[in-house]
Amino acid sequence: MSDMSWLDDGLCQQIGGEHWFPEKGSSTKQARAICNGDPARGTEPCPVKAQCLAWALENKEIYGVFGGMTARARRALLPPTCYWCGEVYDQPTIGTRYCSQSCRELARNQQREESPARAKRRAA
Numbered sequence: 001m002s003d004m005s006w007l008d009d010g011l012c013q014q015i016g017g018e019h020w021f022p023e024k025g026s027s028t029k030q031a032r033a034i035c036n037g038d039p040a041r042g043t044e045p046c047p048v049k050a051q052c053l054a055w056a057l058e059n060k061e062i063y064g065v066f067g068g069m070t071a072r073a074r075r076a077l078l079p080p081t082c083y084w085c086g087e088v089y090d091q092p093t094i095g096t097r098y099c100s101q102s103c104r105e106l107a108r109n110q111q112r113e114e115s116p117a118r119a120k121r122r123a124a
């Protein structure tokens with residue numbers, strides 16, 4: 001896991017809460033509005049938004065809002081690689097997301113655990 005010290009300056013650290021990891025089916029609108037700022041309300045974007053997005057893309061963080069983008073939106077920026085291990089695959093084994101059954105299982109297991117980013121936000 002790469003350095004995440006930039007997160008200390010994130011607005012999510014000041015505000016706290018679960019907006020960035022909403023329950024499945026819940027809106028990410030509030031989190032994205034905080035990350036991206038809202039000119040109508042006179043709020044500025046998060047000062048570490050660029051680092052946050054870069055970190056999420058580099059680490060293929062597959063859950064939550066990072067850098068003002070949902071996981072789905074971030075995935076659209078990445079090359080077609082396994083959702084879990086990041087390897088480019090020739091023929092998707094399971095749908096179009098994973099290179100193998102084991103990667104799918106690992107992703108499922110991780111979903112039940114706390115990602116390092118989520119744990120840090122909670123601790124703030």
Ligand code: SF4
Pocket residue numbers: 007009010011012013020034035046047048049050052053065066067068
């Ligand atoms: S851009 Fe990243 S660090 Fe900033 S508020 Fe959003 S999730 Fe938090």
Ligand SMILES: [Zn+2]
Pocket residue numbers: 082083084085086087098099100103
């Ligand atoms: Zn894989």
